[in-house]
Amino acid sequence: MNPQTHNLISRPSRVRGMRGFTLVEIMVTMLLLSVIILGLVAMFNQTRRAFTSSLNQVDVLESGRAAGDMIARDLEQMTPSYAANITNFSVFTSFNYYSPQMTNFTDKWTNVIQELYFLTRNNQQWSALGYRLMASDESVGLGALYRYSANVQYNATNNTLNQLGSFSVPNPTNNFNRIIDGVTYFKVLAYAGNGWGTTYTNGALFRLTNNININYTVGPDSIMNIPGLDYTYNFYSNAIPAYVEVELGVLETRTLERFRSMGPGSAAAQNYLLNHGGQVHIFRQRIPIHSVDPAAFP
Numbered sequence: 001m002n003p004q005t006h007n008l009i010s011r012p013s014r015v016r017g018m019r020g021f022t023l024v025e026i027m028v029t030m031l032l033l034s035v036i037i038l039g040l041v042a043m044f045n046q047t048r049r050a051f052t053s054s055l056n057q058v059d060v061l062e063s064g065r066a067a068g069d070m071i072a073r074d075l076e077q078m079t080p081s082y083a084a085n086i087t088n089f090s091v092f093t094s095f096n097y098y099s100p101q102m103t104n105f106t107d108k109w110t111n112v113i114q115e116l117y118f119l120t121r122n123n124q125q126w127s128a129l130g131y132r133l134m135a136s137d138e139s140v141g142l143g144a145l146y147r148y149s150a151n152v153q154y155n156a157t158n159n160t161l162n163q164l165g166s167f168s169v170p171n172p173t174n175n176f177n178r179i180i181d182g183v184t185y186f187k188v189l190a191y192a193g194n195g196w197g198t199t200y201t202n203g204a205l206f207r208l209t210n211n212i213n214i215n216y217t218v219g220p221d222s223i224m225n226i227p228g229l230d231y232t233y234n235f236y237s238n239a240i241p242a243y244v245e246v247e248l249g250v251l252e253t254r255t256l257e258r259f260r261s262m263g264p265g266s267a268a269a270q271n272y273l274l275n276h277g278g279q280v281h282i283f284r285q286r287i288p289i290h291s292v293d294p295a296a297f298p
Contacts, residue, residue: 057252057281060182064250064283067145067180071116071246072287074129074147079121079291080238081154087164089235090117091188094132111141111249112187117148117167118240126152128163133183134176142251142259142273145183146176182256184273184280185249190233190241191286239296245286252279 021029080088093114117130130148154161166175235241251259255276262269 052254060250060252060281063180064248064281067250068246068248068283068285070147070179071131071248072285074120075118075244075246075287076290077120077122078118078240078244078289080235080240080293080296081119081126081161082238083161084237086119086162087117087234087236088119088240089190089233090164091115091190091231091233092168093232111184113141113143113183114186114188115168116186116188116246117164119161124154126154126161128152128161128167130167131179131186132167133186142182142184142256144181145179145186145248147179148172148175149177150175180250182251182253183248184251185247185282187247188233189231189245189247190235191243191245192241237296238293240289240292242292243286243288245284248283249280250283251276252281255279 078089091114093112113133115130115132117128120127120129128148128150132146132148133143134146148167150163150166152161152163166172233241251273255273259269259273259276262272
C-alpha cells in the first residue's frame, strides 16, 4: 500500500480520538463558575456593608462624644446667682414618646426628650446656656440638638439675669446653634452633694435630701402624667446640683436618612424607626459641678 494512501486513511481515526467538550460539560463548568462568582460577589457585598456600617458608627461615636464633651464643659461652669427670683438650673420634659406597639405599661419603650437650662459666670460676665431639641417630627421624638447661649447682666431688681423665658419659647430663632442631628433621647438627672438622686413618692414633691427648701424644687414632668417617670428641676438662689448626669441617644446617619426618605409622618417611617433601636447609640456621663454651695444641701 502506498504510504501516502495509508496516511490519508488513518487521519480520520486520529481526529476521532481528539474530540472536544460536550454541551453538558460546558454547562456544568459554567454553573460552577457562576456559583463561585456569586459567592465572591456576596462576600464582597457583605464586606462592603460591614465597612460602611463601621464608618457610620465611627461618625456617630465621634459626634456623640463631641456633643457630650461640649455639654460637660458647659455644665462644669455652672454658678449659682444667689438671687431668690433667679433660676440657676432648670430641666423640664418637652416630649415623651411611648411605643404604640406595647400595651402593658411596664413594657413600654420611652424616648425622653428634656430641655436643659443653667447659668454660668466668667469674672463679671454672666451667661445663660441651654440645650434643647428642635424636633423634626414630634410623633416619633426625633430632632437636632441645639445649644442656647446669651450674655446677660446681673440685676436682681428687674430680673434681667433670668433668660429662661427666652430659652423656652415654642419657636426660638435667636441665640441657638445646631450641635448634632438625629438625637432621639436626651435626659438630665440632678444629684445632691451626697450623691443621692431625687425621688417622687405618693404624689408629693420631695426636695433634694428631703429638706424643705424654697431654693430648689423637684417634681414629676410627664405629658402622660405617669408619676416617677421623669422629673423637672428648678434651682434658685444659692442652689445648684452637685452632680448632673446627662444621657444622649443618637441615631446612625444611614438609618436617619432612610427614615427621612420614607416621610417622617408616615406609618412606614415610624415602624422603621421602632424596628431599628439597635442603631441608637447612648452616651452617658456624670458631671461634677465645681461651684456648688454646700449650704444648699443641709
